[in-house]
Amino acid sequence: MKKLLSIFAVVAFAFSAHAGTLDDVKNRGFLKCGVTTGLAGFAAPDDSGEWAGLDADMCRAVAVAVFGDRSKVEFITTTGKSRFPTLASGEVDMLARNTTWTISRDVNLGFEFVGVNFYDGQGFMVPSALGVSSATELDGATVCIQTGTTTELNLADFFRLNGISYEALPIETNDEGKENLFAGRCDVYTTDASGLSSTRAAASNPDKWVVLPEIISKEPLGPLVRHGDHQWGDVVRWSLNAMIIAEELGITSENVDAQTSSNVPEVLRLLGVEGNYGEMLELSNDWAYQIIKQIGNYSESYEANVGPDTPLEIARGLNALWTQGGILYAPPFR
Amino acid sequence: MNEMNEVRKPPVATTGIIGWLRINLFFNWTNSLITLFVIYCLYQFIPWILDWTIISADFKYNYLGEQITNQEMCSRNLDPENGGACWAVIYVRFYQFIYGFYPKVEVWRVNLAYVMLAFALLPLLYAKLPYRKYFLYFTYIFPVIAYFLLNGGLGFTEVSTNKWGGLLVTLVLGCTGIALAFPIGIMLALGRRSKLPVISMMCTLFIEFIRGVPLITLLFFGMVMLPLFLPEGIDMDGLVRVLVAVTLFQSAYMAEVIRGGLQAIPPGQYEAAKSLGMSYWRMNLLIILPQAIRISIPPIVNTSIGLFKDTTLVIIVGILDLLGIGRGTLADTNWLGLSYEIYFFVSLVFFIFTFGMSRYSLYLEKKLKTGINMGAD
Numbered sequence: 016m017k018k019l020l021s022i023f024a025v026v027a028f029a030f031s032a033h034a035g036t037l038d039d040v041k042n043r044g045f046l047k048c049g050v051t052t053g054l055a056g057f058a059a060p061d062d063s064g065e066w067a068g069l070d071a072d073m074c075r076a077v078a079v080a081v082f083g084d085r086s087k088v089e090f091i092t093t094t095g096k097s098r099f100p101t102l103a104s105g106e107v108d109m110l111a112r113n114t115t116w117t118i119s120r121d122v123n124l125g126f127e128f129v130g131v132n133f134y135d136g137q138g139f140m141v142p143s144a145l146g147v148s149s150a151t152e153l154d155g156a157t158v159c160i161q162t163g164t165t166t167e168l169n170l171a172d173f174f175r176l177n178g179i180s181y182e183a184l185p186i187e188t189n190d191e192g193k194e195n196l197f198a199g200r201c202d203v204y205t206t207d208a209s210g211l212s213s214t215r216a217a218a219s220n221p222d223k224w225v226v227l228p229e230i231i232s233k234e235p236l237g238p239l240v241r242h243g244d245h246q247w248g249d250v251v252r253w254s255l256n257a258m259i260i261a262e263e264l265g266i267t268s269e270n271v272d273a274q275t276s277s278n279v280p281e282v283l284r285l286l287g288v289e290g291n292y293g294e295m296l297e298l299s300n301d302w303a304y305q306i307i308k309q310i311g312n313y314s315e316s317y318e319a320n321v322g323p324d325t326p327l328e329i330a331r332g333l334n335a336l337w338t339q340g341g342i343l344y345a346p347p348f349r
Numbered sequence: 350m351n352e353m354n355e356v357r358k359p360p361v362a363t364t365g366i367i368g369w370l371r372i373n374l375f376f377n378w379t380n381s382l383i384t385l386f387v388i389y390c391l392y393q394f395i396p397w398i399l400d401w402t403i404i405s406a407d408f409k410y411n412y413l414g415e416q417i418t419n420q421e422m423c424s425r426n427l428d429p430e431n432g433g434a435c436w437a438v439i440y441v442r443f444y445q446f447i448y449g450f451y452p453k454v455e456v457w458r459v460n461l462a463y464v465m466l467a468f469a470l471l472p473l474l475y476a477k478l479p480y481r482k483y484f485l486y487f488t489y490i491f492p493v494i495a496y497f498l499l500n501g502g503l504g505f506t507e508v509s510t511n512k513w514g515g516l517l518v519t520l521v522l523g524c525t526g527i528a529l530a531f532p533i534g535i536m537l538a539l540g541r542r543s544k545l546p547v548i549s550m551m552c553t554l555f556i557e558f559i560r561g562v563p564l565i566t567l568l569f570f571g572m573v574m575l576p577l578f579l580p581e582g583i584d585m586d587g588l589v590r591v592l593v594a595v596t597l598f599q600s601a602y603m604a605e606v607i608r609g610g611l612q613a614i615p616p617g618q619y620e621a622a623k624s625l626g627m628s629y630w631r632m633n634l635l636i637i638l639p640q641a642i643r644i645s646i647p648p649i650v651n652t653s654i655g656l657f658k659d660t661t662l663v664i665i666v667g668i669l670d671l672l673g674i675g676r677g678t679l680a681d682t683n684w685l686g687l688s689y690e691i692y693f694f695v696s697l698v699f700f701i702f703t704f705g706m707s708r709y710s711l712y713l714e715k716k717l718k719t720g721i722n723m724g725a726d
Contacts, residue, residue: 052667053680060677062418062441064450067681089511091587092667100573101667106587190688217686219429326421326682 036108036247045087048074049107052092055213056321057113066090070111072316073132073238076254080302085309109251113236129252131237134333136230137169138208143225150229154179159192159201169232216326250296257303259345261312268311285348401433408436419683438687439694445674449514458498510588514669522660526595527653534603559601564659567594572666591663599656606648610641643717650710654703671695
């Protein structure tokens with residue numbers, strides 16, 4: 016399947032190797048952005064039919080960078096299976112579809128991951144009544160696990176490393192895992208931490224469930240574009256970076272206007288008051304100003320979609336800035 | 350004399366309600382036992398389902414009288430002892446369930462298309478309709494009108510199919526698939542029975558290939574590979590690609606259903622038609638197909654219902670049909686955890702359509718008396 020996909024990708028790429036995605040997007044008048052068919056906190060339609068979430072904000076940020084208008088984006092829904100062919104065939108300009116950055120996807124499928132907008136990882140959720148505070152105390156537990164995924168392999172590795180045993184209860188979908196855990200057929204449910212949070216939020220009484228602190232795998236999720244179009248890759252990469260840098264510099268959607276008269280050089284460069292960084296990207300000079308004004312900085316987007324005040328209650332953790340104990344780090348804006 | 354003429358009433362036990370009950374529900378002791386068991390189950394189940402769906406359910410307001418805007422405000426989440434279903438999610442998302450992301454200012458076009466669909470179906474469903482002939486003309490041009498109405502063009506602003514969703518997509522896929530598959534299926538069925546080896550082989554190959562792979566595979570084929578076969582610059586719409594796959598799938602099944610009907614027609618009918626000097630097409634159109642299709646009604650409706658439900662598979666290629674919108678709603682942090690309500694609603698909508706189709710086929714069967722043994726006797 017993977018090989019076949021990569022062949023498709025190469026063939027499709029050969030067919031669609033046209034001038035430049037940025038020009039195509041500008042000519043078309045709107046951005047086509049691939050998102051999930053619905054994942055809590057990352058991309059889901061709200062009551063008015065608008066897409067909302069961390070990934071949806073990523074799409075909007077790119078649309079703002081190119082057009083200065085957050086509404087100039089068309090969301091194309093893709094599934095785990097259809098996302099790569101859709102991007103390869105040029106049906107979407109970029110994917111922001113909580114996709115894990117791996118070497119085979121980056122190299123073999125012919126895509127380019129331009130950054131990470133969410134650091135995820137496999138975690139464990141147990142009933143708080145179990146009284147467990149660490150995954151190493153789970154000796155002999157029954158674990159609900161999705162079959163045929165990397166989570167299954169990670170789980171086996173983790174338990175073997177810690178010299179403890181478990182009994183696997185194979186499940187197919189996230190919903191099934193949720194039902195089995197809530198019904199008490201398994202003691203532990205393991206999947207990506209963001210998925211655990213949404214499962215917990217869907218429980219009738221979320222306080223009865225606790226996500227354990229151990230994260231046993233790396234799942235860096237980020238936006239990606241087709242390989243070979245570096246100009247377009249740069250636009251998407253720096254749209255994400257601009258949001259992260261804005262948080263570093265303390266620029267928010269509320270104070271961005273006041274910040275244009277700041278005396279910090281990097282702030283002035285970012286907001287397009289000084290320098291011609293927009294021109295380098297073939298964008299208008301206030302592109303980053305517009306992103307911050309219309310979407311907000313990374314922290315604002317995070318807090319609104321997945322943060323502790325949302326039903327998902329995902330703490331910043333790894334996704335905090337490097338200065339605040341996380342690993343979120345953007346190259347300097349100069 | 351008078352006493353002799355007096356008509357004796359039949360025994361109480363064989364007529365009226367009591368008679369019906371005795372014959373149908375309490376005929377012998379196993380029958381009675383099953384009846385009592387079913388009554389007990391219904392007694393347990395009906396009050397509970399009524400309570401959950403209607404009596405203690407929230408429709409727009411919760412038990413505190415507030416308008417519900419997220420799952421936390423549902424009565425059953427505010428107080429687990431209080432409240433059943435939280436239908437507010439359906440109320441709030443009703444537009445999306447019916448129209449997807451169709452722009453609100455243009456939605457009258459979808460409504461008009463829905464109404465026109467009803468008018469287009471009327472002459473097909475009801476043969477005694479006055480002025481049926483004129484209604485039929487409308488039915489023939491309806492697909493063209495619907496295309497421009499929904500998609501845009503001819504002065505209407507274009508609404509890309511990416512914005513279609515919910516019931517709209519389900520109906521477009523279901524109706525187009527069923528309507529297009531019918532003529533293609535007939536041609537394939539005739540082709541497979543053809544005496545010309547090339548035609549019959551090609552039709553057999555096509556049918557066997559399509560039937561041999563799952564619909565999901567065909568959907569992927571339509572989504573991923575179809576664009577590769579097209580010259581560069583021709584951008585085929587995502588929904589159209591899925592429609593192609595669905596139609597191919599359905600026509601292969603339809604072909605086999607109709608072939609089943611064709612095989613039930615006794616050879617005498619063919620011989621009689623030929624002896625009247627009818628050509629191949631006249632024979633099929635006037636003699637064979639009307640009979641063959643008549644006896645194929647139950648399986649035709651069967652595959653059509655199957656297709657209508659199979660359209661939910663389009664979610665895997667990223668098209669949000671009725672079920673897809675339901676799942677999308679479940680992914681909204683405002684409505685997490687309301688899966689019972691959403692799946693219940695989606696199944697109810699599907700049930701209404703499929704049950705309607707099955708009832709209509711029963712009506713047709715009765716009207717055309719398909720049960721009759723048509724033979725050369």
